[in-house]
């Protein structure tokens with residue numbers, strides 16, 4: 112996410128000053144000079160606040176030291192963060208993305224009144240880390256203004272009840288909230304097994320951001336291009352006839368949207384396996400996300416809580 116895009120802000124400032132100048136210019140040749148000047152100034156100020164206010168808030172936010180206990184949680188729970196060089200630009204950018212995401216998104220627990228689930232920092236940081244991981248290779252990428260993010264204590268069913276049979280770990284409504292099971296979110300960061308509901312649901316958000324739920328993420332240079340559609344069609348056919356290697360879990364065969372979301376989980380959690388088994392799919396995701404996670408040495412075994 113961009114903290115202070117100077118060129119863009121200069122353009123907004125230029126437009127705002129133009130409004131003000133037009134107002135003043137009109138005032139000189141008007142029978143009622145002050146209303147004209149005032150309208151120009153108000154329009155200019157409103158334009159600037161609307162277009163650049165977010166960046167002023169972001170710049171003030173990242174000027175503060177990153178909370179030490181947040182850093183400790185990220186070190187302990189987020190492999191991706193721990194692998195970024197200490198004191199390097201990449202780690203700084205990850206931290207900035209995390210706190211901007213937390214400042215601009217509305218995360219709260221399911222339930223009401225005394226029954227409402229309290230969402231502690233660790234859960235918030237895992238959600239924000241999911242966004243920071245996906246966007247890390249796209250510094251200019253901006254998440255669409257998100258809906259509410261509601262945290263349930265554990266898996267839930269279609270009625271959002273956490274009964275014994277419930278098996279939904281996360282969900283994105285097309286124009287509604289994003290729902291997470293806190294327990295499954297934590298599990299996703301505990302093991303590198305291709306299951307990470309944090310990444311999965313935000314991958315759906317990338318898919319939906321262009322207005323279509325079709326497994327083609329927003330901003331992809333290969334969006335709707337024949338090679339990608341051919342790859343998806345081919346892999347879906349193989350998944351459904353059990354002729355695809357066990358690289359992606361079976362759920363990827365549900366439809367195009369789930370194929371993309373599961374492929375994203377695998378790309379970040381088991382990149383070496385995906386690169387070796389399906390280099391064509393790996394290369395497309397690498398180009399889209401601007402990251403090459405298989406370029407770092409493979410780690411062995413699931414990581415346990417520390």
Ligand SMILES: [Zn+2]
Nearest residue numbers: 311315369372
């Ligand atoms: Zn899904």
